[in-house]
Each structure stands twice: as C-alpha cells, then as structure tokens.
Amino acid sequence: MITPVLEMRRIVKTFPGVKALNDVSFSVSRGEIHCLVGENGAGKSTLMKVLSGLYPHGSYSGEILLEGVPQQFRSISDSTRAGIAVIYQELALVPEMSIYENIFLGHEVRNGMSVDWNETIKRAAEMLRKVRLNINPATKVRDLGVGRQQLVEIAKALSKNVKLLILDEPTAALNEDDCANLFDLLRHLKDEGVTSILISHKLKEVIQIADAVTVLRDGQTVCTLNARSDEISEAVLIKQMVGREISNIYPPRERNHFDETILEIRDWSAYDTNLGRPVLKSVNLRVGKGEIVGIAGLMGSGRTEFARSIFGNPDHYELSGTLFLQGQEQTIRNPKQAISTGIAYATEDRKGNGLILIQDVKQNITIANLREIAKSGTVDANAEVKVATEFKDALNIKTPSVEQTVVNLSGGNQQKVSLAKWLFVKPKVLILDEPTRGIDVGAKYEIYCIMNDLVAEGMSIIMISSELPEILGMSDRIYVVSAGRITGELQAAEANQEIIMQMATS
Amino acid sequence: MIVKDLQKVFSANIREYGMYIALIVIMGIFQWMTGGLFLSSRNIANLFNQSGYVAVLAVGMTLVIVIRQIDLSVGFLAGFLGAIAAIMLVQWHIPVLLVIPMILALGVLAGLITAYPVAKMGIPSFVTSLAGWLIYRGLLLMVTGATGTIIIPDPVFNQIGNGFVPDLFASETFLPGLHKTTLVLGFIALVWFMISETISRRRKESYDFEVLPFYLFVMKLVSLSAIIAAISWIVSGYNGLSWTVVIVLLVVMAYQFLTTKTVLGRHIYAVGGNPEAAELSGISVSKITFLVFGSMGLMTALSGILFAARLKSAMPTAGTLFELDAIAASYIGGVSAAGGVGKVTGALLGTIVYMCLMNGLNLLNTDIALQYVIRGGVLVAAVIFDVTTRQARR
Known part of the structure; x- marks a missing residue:
C-alpha cells in the first residue's frame, strides 16, 4: 500500500x-x-x-x-x-x-x-x-x-x-x-x-x-x-x-398573493463619493406584506449597497429617489431612523459589523432596542434577561446561558443572536444579507423555519443571497441585480438558476 | 474541595483579583520598608488627596480608551483651566460658587472641540489631542506669563484640595482622636455593600446563572468588609474624610452607575466593542464620541480645580504629564486598547496602585530618576498581566 x-x-x-x-x-x-x-x-x-x-x-x-x-x-x-x-x-x-x-x-x-x-x-x-x-x-x-x-x-x-x-x-x-x-x-x-x-x-x-x-x-x-x-x-x-435525514432543505410555506404593499422604492440611485462612481442606478422595488423578496446578483453587483442605502445610508452615498413605507414617503437619514420607521438590516458579515463579539448574548440581543427595557435611561436587568431568554428559547440558540460571550458561539448560533437582535426591534421589513453564509445544514433549516414563521405573522423579508438554490427555495418573488441595476423581476414559479444567472450577468 | 473551588474562582477572575493582590503586595512592601510609616493615617490621607486629580482624569480617560480613542490634551488643559480659575478668583473677583461651574463648563466645551474633528471627519484623536496638548500648553504659559505663579487666597476654593469633612459627632470622651462621621459613613458603606451583594446574588440564582459557592461568597463578603472597615479606621485617625475623597467617590459612583446601569453606558461599550455594528444598531458613533470627550473635558476641569486648590495656586507648569499618569492608571486598571473593555472602578484602583507606588517611593527617598524606571516597569508588567490573562481565558 x-x-x-x-x-x-x-x-x-x-x-x-x-x-x-x-x-x-x-x-x-x-x-x-x-x-x-x-x-x-x-x-x-x-x-x-x-x-x-x-x-x-x-x-x-x-x-x-x-x-x-x-x-x-x-x-x-x-x-x-x-x-x-x-x-x-x-x-x-x-x-x-x-x-x-x-x-x-x-x-x-x-x-x-x-x-x-x-x-x-x-x-x-x-x-x-x-x-x-x-x-x-x-x-x-x-x-x-x-x-x-x-x-x-x-x-x-x-x-x-x-x-x-x-x-x-x-x-x-x-x-x-x-x-x-x-x-x-x-x-x-x-x-x-x-x-x-x-x-x-x-x-x-x-x-x-x-x-x-x-x-x-x-x-x-x-x-x-x-x-x-x-x-x-x-x-x-x-x-x-x-445523523438524521433532512428530507426538505427548504421548509414548505403557504404562498399567497401579496397585494398590500409595505415598502416601495422608486427611481432609487446612489453615488459613492469615495469611489467616485454610481453604485445604484434608478432601482424600483416593491415588497408586499408577508412576502419574502429575494435579491440575487453577483458579488459587487450592488446588492449590499442597496440594502445599506435604504437602511439609513451609513456609507453616506449621495442618494436620489423616493422610499414609501406603508404608503408614507419617508426620508431616512441614519440607521437609527431606519430602525424607528420599521426597517431592520442583518449584515452579511456578522463577525465584522453585525455582532459585538466581546459582549454576551443578552447584550447583543438588546443593543438595538435598549429603550424598550429601560426606565428613564436605566436598563432593567431583569427585563433584559427575560427578553434574551425568550429569544434563546424561541430561536433555539444553543448557549449555556444568555450571559455567554458571543465569540464562543458557533456560526449558526451567532446568526440566530443577530436575528434575535433584529426581531426585538419588531421591524415591518427585515433585510437579511446572506442569512446562512458559513453555517451548517441543520442551522440553515432552522433559520428558514424562523423566516417562514415571521412572514406568517405579517413581517416582510428582503433576502439577499449568493446561493441561488436558497433564493429559489425561499423567495416569493425575485429581483436580479447587476451592475447597480435591476435587470429582472421573477415570480418564484417562473424562476430557475439559468434565468437568474443570465440576468445577473447581463 | 475548597482548594479546587478557590482555584476555579481565582482563575476565572484572575484579572480582577490580580489588581487587588498587587495593591496589597505593594502596600505590604512599603509598610515593611518604611517601618510602618506608609499605612499611617496621616500618610494615607495624604496619599488619597494626592490621588484625587489623577483619579478623576483616569475615570474620564478610561471611557475615552473604551471607545478606542485617546486624549493627550488633558494635562495642560487641566493646568490651563486651573489658571483661568485663579484669574477669575484673583483678578476678576468672581465668586467661587460661580467660578467652579464656569470652569467645568469650559472643560466640557474644550472636550467637545477636541472631539469635533474626530467625530465629524474621522481624524485620529491622537493627532487632534496632541494639537490640544500644544495649544493648551501655550495658552497656560500665556495667561501666567505676566504674573508667573498666581497665589489663590480664596479659603472656600482651597478647601476643595485641602479641607476635611467636619465631624458631626465630635466627642472628647468616646473614641477620642478619631473622626466619628467617617466611621459612621464607613459603616453605612459596609452595610450597603453587603446588602447589594446579597441582592445581586439572589437575582443571579433566580436565573440559574453561575454564582460563587456559598462559603466563598461569605469569605468574599467578610474580607472586602474588613478592607472597607480598615480603610475607614485608618482614614478616621487623621482628620477623617477629605473633600477631595468625597468628590472622587461621588464621581466614581456616578460613572459606575452610568456605565453599568444606563442605556447610554451600554451604547458607549457597544461603540467600543464594534463601532460599525453599533452604528448599524442605531447608535450614533459620532454622538457617543462627543459625549465621551465632553465627559473627559468635565473631568479635566475638575482635575484642574483639585490640583490648583491643593497647591493654593496656579503655576505655569501645572498639568505636566497628568495625561500620561491618567493613561497609565487606566491601563493598570485594566482598560483595553482594543476597545470595549474597561471599568470605572478599575480606573480608581489603577490610580491608587500607581499613586501608592509614587508615594511609597517618595517616602523611601528613592531617587526621582529611579522612580520613573520603576513606574514604567510596573505599567508594562500590569499590561502584560492583563493581556496574558485575557488570552488564557479564551
């Protein structure tokens, strides 16, 4: 041998x-x-x-x-x-x-x-x-x-x-x-x-x-x-x-018509002054109540830039266009305003800019909405533990206690903490950027189930993903982005990988 | 069994306990080498009063370092504001009760000015505060240039740095020679400490969080209570509590509350832990930067007042190296340059360790040149200890 x-x-x-x-x-x-x-x-x-x-x-x-x-x-x-x-x-x-x-x-x-x-x-x-x-x-x-x-x-x-x-x-x-x-x-x-x-x-x-x-x-x-x-x-x-068989990678969900518009974006353009080039060019997009809208596109196509530009524009792009939330025109100047108007954004890079790794699970879950558990500026420690424990149980976050430092959790559980943080602000529209990147099959399935539960309760989700099967498996409707433009809009039923790739590279 | 528990608790908290142990060791060595002079009531009172102006700076600096910034301007700013206070009192005859709030407000303003380029343009605070260091040094020389050292005759002002809390329970027969008010306050602090520790333990138990084994908890209560009692006893032996100590304790309590209990405190640590994540969680990093530098300015003004009051004068060299003393004390107190880690109580403890060292070496008549070398050695040892224990816990 x-x-x-x-x-x-x-x-x-x-x-x-x-x-x-x-x-x-x-x-x-x-x-x-x-x-x-x-x-x-x-x-x-x-x-x-x-x-x-x-x-x-x-x-x-x-x-x-x-x-x-x-x-x-x-x-x-x-x-x-x-x-x-x-x-x-x-x-x-x-x-x-x-x-x-x-x-x-x-x-x-x-x-x-x-x-x-x-x-x-x-x-x-x-x-x-x-x-x-x-x-x-x-x-x-x-x-x-x-x-x-x-x-x-x-x-x-x-x-x-x-x-x-x-x-x-x-x-x-x-x-x-x-x-x-x-x-x-x-x-x-x-x-x-x-x-x-x-x-x-x-x-x-x-x-x-x-x-x-x-x-x-x-x-x-x-x-x-x-x-x-x-x-x-x-x-x-x-x-x-x-050690067990997962028959369905994507849990089934009842798909409806989503007539009630929650979020509408018209003629949305963004110019990156640092790079000196436009990153988004007159994007039009609509999200219905209880809908999962998938955004597909290659790396650098403007997917993440789009999400960040509507989530309070922390990169300070020059923006033009209008954004309507439940029919009301909104001007959102920073992430804080975005959160209070009902938009949440879970980043693609949970370790880099999503979580505070040196802090514990409960602190990470409550950080975006501390006012909710505070009385005249003082955090109610009991309420915080209660809230965090509820999310730990509801999302099945595997951690010995909510006082565990987040850096010690596995990728899937970190992702659940990140989700919990945004669920705690009770958004109307939740933007998930690469929600299952680098996490294992079991945890992925759990995240998909959570997404299904959320839309069933009336939340709307925008999911950005590089994984086409995930886009196809989870979305009700799909937008394809390429070079800062929307190059296609597809109903889930009419989409397949070839069509999307064609649009994404056009 | 006991040894095992102790080992576990000790290794989990080595960073925190390490500082107390270092302090006890340093105190023990000096007590022995000075033949009992070090822990005398008179010297301890002196040590605490000396520490005041560094302690408030270290408290402010700890938060600045927590949000990953630095402020080098505080030393000469403290000197400059002390000089302005002296000028207001001596030359402009403004009443002291107006001077103090005006100086504090000027401190806040100066802090905000240092913060502006940092928060709005992303310029490193090392640079903006280094510019501040130069500017305030120049301004200090300018305002004291004509007169040189300005003697402050105001008795109320000078009380801040030299006075003691009057004894409400003065008595010639019961415990003569001891400051009874200090003992009473010490006793209140002791009881409050025991009650709050017990409540906190109950709460943690009710959530099934990890707590110390009961007998260790009792041991901790007893030993820390003994320390509180011993400090009150020693302090009461010489005039009792000084106003400086009262001010420092109030500042530390206020900041301890702010950093551990409030929404604002949590936002500060979030910005330090991961600024980008904090911004995306709806926290304005620039607002927090302004706030923390504003608080640093406030503490700087207070430090300037404490120092001028202690010397009963404003000098052209006041404030020299204060910023580095405060930074050293913060690091000995366990703040991390990587951001997001550091306690206000640590800043106080770090200051005491640092000032004990200076005071003890002075008592021993150590050559000033050697003192610098020793202080540098202790600083680097403290930080190495901090970093290695942090890694070991990973």
Missing part, C-alpha cells in the same frame, strides 16, 4: 469543558482533493489548527505523520517548512502591499542583506502564471476582488513549495465564475502533485470536486467516502453529517 501524504491518528483535543476532537483519525492520499465536511462545531477547523501547528504539539494527543514521518509542529512556521499551507476564510494578505510583496512576505528573496526586488517580481509573475492569474504583479492587493485575492494566496502557498494545500471555506465569498475557476485550478494543481484538503459547507461543490470526503460529527470521524468506490450525494452526506 502507498504511504498516504498525511495521516492523523487518534487525535484528541480538549478545551476547558469540551472535547473538541475525540479520537479523530484522518488520512489523505497523494494527489487527491479531499473534502472535510461536517456541521459547525463538528471539529473541522480545530483539526486543521492541530495540523497547522496553531495548536502546538503537546496541547493535543495523537500522532501526525507526513509521508510516513511523525511530525511535531510547535508553530505554523514548523508546518509551513514541512510543506503545509492553510488558506483561511478570512484572507491574510496585506491590502496596501503589492501582489509580489504579498507573495514573498515572510520568505523574501534575498541578495546578500537586501531584498532582490527584480528576482521577486520575476518569480511572482511565474507564480501568478501557475494560478493562471493574468495581472501585473505590482497591483495592490486592495484593488483586487475576493476571488483574485484568493488566487494570490494560493500563489503565495505555491511559492513555498507546498505539498499539502488546505482551504477553509474557500468559496464562501466567491461568485459562481470564481468558484469554477478555483476548482479548475485545484484540479490542475492536483495533476502537478499538490494535494488539497477542502473544508466546505456547500455540498454541491463537494460532490463536484472531491476525490474523497471525510465527514466529522461532534468531534469524531463518521466516515470517509471515496469517489471511485462509494456513492457521494447530498442526501448521503447530510445524513452522515447530522
């Missing part, structure tokens, strides 16, 4: 009170694309942190063998030297530096005491060719889109003669074109002998690209499936991941 490139044996990693990894064994053969799937909190990221040396040797038990040789990584630089490179969801590039500086950051090409910039640029160009990125290596990383930045990260890994490339949720922020491009590249690298481990929540992609899949659940290895010998399908994977 051929020695696997990587073998992790009986890894056990405990945190105070939790066994994050409980006897996990994991083996990857040379030149394969091996996907690692599991719900949030299943232990995928922890396993990769053990492998990369972020959790140093000695803080866990078990063995790591690289090409049959036992390894004891004490730091990330140890594992890098051994040929392992991890590319995290949050990219680790320096935006103000050029591509070539980034690629060789930390292992600069030297010429005596100084850096040999000519050689650096030459080699950087070579690496960019390998990742098939046709761009001037002197370009600043800041000026690249997320997809291209990711390619630069891969080029950086290749420049260190990587043997094992680990990608943590690489497609979470990518549009379909960039995804396809990335997968193409991974297959190409495979032919060149680079083995990849891919952590992903998007099971469709996993099926598309994986040579082998390992499923983790609750810190244990459930199974490893091989694309050649085993059946890998969404149903199989979901069953292994959650």
